[in-house]
Amino acid sequence: MKTADGFAQTYNAQAAVEIESRLVVSAAVTDAPNDKEQLVPTLGCVSPVVKSIGAVLVDSGFYSEAAVAAAEQSREGAPAPKIYAATGRQPHGRTIAQLEARTDPPAPGADASAKQIMAHRLATQAGRKLYAQRKQTIEPVFGIIKAAMGFRRFSLRGLSKVRLEWTLVTLAYNLKHLFHMRTRLAAA
Numbered sequence: 001m002k003t004a005d006g007f008a009q010t011y012n013a014q015a016a017v018e019i020e021s022r023l024v025v026s027a028a029v030t031d032a033p034n035d036k037e038q039l040v041p042t043l044g045c046v047s048p049v050v051k052s053i054g055a056v057l058v059d060s061g062f063y064s065e066a067a068v069a070a071a072e073q074s075r076e077g078a079p080a081p082k083i084y085a086a087t088g089r090q091p092h093g094r095t096i097a098q099l100e101a102r103t104d105p106p107a108p109g110a111d112a113s114a115k116q117i118m119a120h121r122l123a124t125q126a127g128r129k130l131y132a133q134r135k136q137t138i139e140p141v142f143g144i145i146k147a148a149m150g151f152r153r154f155s156l157r158g159l160s161k162v163r164l165e166w167t168l169v170t171l172a173y174n175l176k177h178l179f180h181m182r183t184r185l186a187a188a
Contacts, residue, residue: 001031012034012035019133029166054079057085060083063085105120
């Protein structure tokens with residue numbers, strides 16, 4: 001990838017996490033520097049055990065009109081997933097207006113752009129509630145992988161080897177998480 005210092009051998013790791021269980025259901029690695037074209041390939045890596053995908057919550061880095069249109073196509077008889085993607089970066093902290101209860105904004109008109117439709121989808125009460133789960137679903141997974149498991153950089157070189165290494169890291173995360181889930185269930 002091109003960096004400020006020239007070119008470096010770096011990789012962009014992706015993961016998709018199921019909301020209820022917090023298990024990684026898709027792991028992918030690319031050498032592309034941003035996520036704009038990674039939505040469809042990441043969804044394509046979702047385990048075949050997952051029969052259908054209802055909603056996909058992604059940050060603004062994944063948003064592009066083409067990616068959302070392609071991702072919202074039905075897959076092999078399964079219903080099409082509905083993408084909830086931020087269309088731009090939001091500042092940290094929340095304003096009073098964001099905290100106040102408010103009614104849903106009016107639906108965009110027939111001539112609305114895909115970006116306006118997506119912004120409306122996230123501005124509704126249902127959209128805000130669903131999208132709020134993204135930060136408590138995927139962010140802790142990457143935090144645990146980095147902080148608790150100590151994985152901060154790939155040890156191998158070459159895209160195929162790095163993909164294998166990322167698969168092993170996410171598998172280790174899933175096994176660790178399943179162990180803790182089992183321990184909590186046994187204690188209950």
